[in-house]
Amino acid sequence: MKKNDDNRKPFRLLNAIDTPADLKRLSIRELNELAQEVRQKIIETVSKTGGHLAPNLGVVELTLALHYVFNAPEDKIIWDVGHQSYTHKLITGRRDRFDTLRTYGGISGFPKREESEYDSFNTGHSSTSVSAGLGIATAKALKGEHGRVIAVIGDGSMTGGMAYEGLNQAGCMAKNLIVVLNDNEMSIAPNVGALSSYLSRKMAGRRFLLLKKELMNFLKSVPGVGENILNIVRKSEDSLITFFTPGMLFEAFQFTYVGPIQGHRLDRLIDTFNNVLHLEGPVLIHVATVKGKGYGPAEKDPTYFHGVGCFEISTGACAPQSTRIPTYTEVFGDTMVELGKTNEKIFAITAAMPEGTGLNKFAEVYPDRFLDVGIAEQHAVTFAAGLATEGFRPVVAIYSTFLQRAFDQIIHDVCLTALPVVFCLDRGGLVGEDGQTHHGHFDITYLRSLPNLTFMAPKDENELRNMLFTALRLPGPSAIRYPRGRGYGVPLDRDFKVIPVGEAERLKTGKDLLIIGLGSMVMPCMKAATLLEEEGFSAGVVNCRFAKPLDKTLIDDAKAAGRVLVVEENIRQGGLSSAILEMFSDAGLLIPVRRLGLPDCFVEHGPQDQLRCDVGLDVEGIMKEARDLCR
Numbered sequence: 001m002k003k004n005d006d007n008r009k010p011f012r013l014l015n016a017i018d019t020p021a022d023l024k025r026l027s028i029r030e031l032n033e034l035a036q037e038v039r040q041k042i043i044e045t046v047s048k049t050g051g052h053l054a055p056n057l058g059v060v061e062l063t064l065a066l067h068y069v070f071n072a073p074e075d076k077i078i079w080d081v082g083h084q085s086y087t088h089k090l091i092t093g094r095r096d097r098f099d100t101l102r103t104y105g106g107i108s109g110f111p112k113r114e115e116s117e118y119d120s121f122n123t124g125h126s127s128t129s130v131s132a133g134l135g136i137a138t139a140k141a142l143k144g145e146h147g148r149v150i151a152v153i154g155d156g157s158m159t160g161g162m163a164y165e166g167l168n169q170a171g172c173m174a175k176n177l178i179v180v181l182n183d184n185e186m187s188i189a190p191n192v193g194a195l196s197s198y199l200s201r202k203m204a205g206r207r208f209l210l211l212k213k214e215l216m217n218f219l220k221s222v223p224g225v226g227e228n229i230l231n232i233v234r235k236s237e238d239s240l241i242t243f244f245t246p247g248m249l250f251e252a253f254q255f256t257y258v259g260p261i262q263g264h265r266l267d268r269l270i271d272t273f274n275n276v277l278h279l280e281g282p283v284l285i286h287v288a289t290v291k292g293k294g295y296g297p298a299e300k301d302p303t304y305f306h307g308v309g310c311f312e313i314s315t316g317a318c319a320p321q322s323t324r325i326p327t328y329t330e331v332f333g334d335t336m337v338e339l340g341k342t343n344e345k346i347f348a349i350t351a352a353m354p355e356g357t358g359l360n361k362f363a364e365v366y367p368d369r370f371l372d373v374g375i376a377e378q379h380a381v382t383f384a385a386g387l388a389t390e391g392f393r394p395v396v397a398i399y400s401t402f403l404q405r406a407f408d409q410i411i412h413d414v415c416l417t418a419l420p421v422v423f424c425l426d427r428g429g430l431v432g433e434d435g436q437t438h439h440g441h442f443d444i445t446y447l448r449s450l451p452n453l454t455f456m457a458p459k460d461e462n463e464l465r466n467m468l469f470t471a472l473r474l475p476g477p478s479a480i481r482y483p484r485g486r487g488y489g490v491p492l493d494r495d496f497k498v499i500p501v502g503e504a505e506r507l508k509t510g511k512d513l514l515i516i517g518l519g520s521m522v523m524p525c526m527k528a529a530t531l532l533e534e535e536g537f538s539a540g541v542v543n544c545r546f547a548k549p550l551d552k553t554l555i556d557d558a559k560a561a562g563r564v565l566v567v568e569e570n571i572r573q574g575g576l577s578s579a580i581l582e583m584f585s586d587a588g589l590l591i592p593v594r595r596l597g598l599p600d601c602f603v604e605h606g607p608q609d610q611l612r613c614d615v616g617l618d619v620e621g622i623m624k625e626a627r628d629l630c631r
Contacts, residue, residue: 124437127160259286333358400440435605457519
């Protein structure tokens, strides 16, 4: 990437862009210069804050062209998933705050209506833009409002079924909706499936033009009828182009198809958008881009730089870690490989996240027993159910927030018939800088109510290994949730151990109160209890281990202590504390119970430790609740 000349002011053009209207006074040459400044600003910022680098670098020209031609916020631009919205943020009044990207109290890494009038729809999960855009377009028509609606969706998001539900309805309703397909042949990992291959076909322009020229010359040479046939061919030219491109698919949805066009040529993008401005009905513009464009390391490894932490710009090297303690994700991935050696029935499944879930290692060692289904969580769950009916032990590894999308399939296709599918929920609890759309704070609530399901959460990385070993031996479905981040560096058992289902672990005895923790909260509970001891409070600590089924002997522990504090990194409504209260109520036990969990709101983005402190899920917060309960 080119640096600014020493005699020029850094970001000369970018610093003059306060709204998209400012773009319209620039020439194409200046817009191209602005694109380089935008890339530099994004790289410099993300190297310090972390974020989605490669997808944002790939849509710089596309974003500038959209805002150059259309008139936001009257025209509504919707960014599917939203991890490619950094250029959009820079040119819509957030340039001066861009250095706060994804930081505590700063701007979000995703579109957010509360943040700007230019953010038309909150996004964070994939494949929603077409449906949302159609809803907005329909509302505009009903209100008699002018303005276009543009949905920008990547080829990765096109592997999600909801995108096609939206396309189908849009074609039927014939509303004025423009869909821009950003085709970089990548989602987070390389795209998979037959549909992805179809979308990635490109016309060999030179070959097609030569074929066309030869055909025209031949027809002209046919005496008598040649000119008539030539006229018919000219009328059929659009159909011929469609046959050679992915347009055939979208034409079937009653969309006018345009493309594919080069996604880094501002002149061509602007001409194309101007040409479709006055078209009626749904239009799809197919744009070919390069993920990570303009930054060598990101172009070379767009998967790694899809979502990246702090890095050194000159080399692309990740900032050195202060510890070698493995993450829960790494421990899960290594454990899967280890268990796969002795159990040939284990089959690993993920939804476009092989690296993110740690299953890339399993995929390398056992490629025949691994499947990345693309961004299709519903399909992943039902596919796993099918495997389970034939004696396999499928392990479905999906982030907690994304598994929400497959709730119906978990109920009807897995739990209803008690199939032995193992759900591994990475990023359970607060995830940090990705914020509201990515926090995994509902899974205990939405899974513990399901019949036949066993739900576990480990206190450390060694317990995660044993829980996975246990889950693969259960006769029915199970789920294991674990947090984002590193473990505690505890020793790992050489031999796996089966954990008795529904049996809690007593870690510390106490006379004044009983603290029941689950998963990521157990170790903070232990530390809090130790510090409380120094203040004269005697607190017992239990590692609940199972959110379902619960250990009923906890009733006796609670009676002996007389007071109970339940701590969980999940919303309180319907979570572990609700389950404990239900169990106590059924047993006729009436004692003071405090519930410490996530509040009834969507938690903002920021460092995990800071967010836990804000909601009282740190050692000091646990101690405060314990003191209040004992007084």
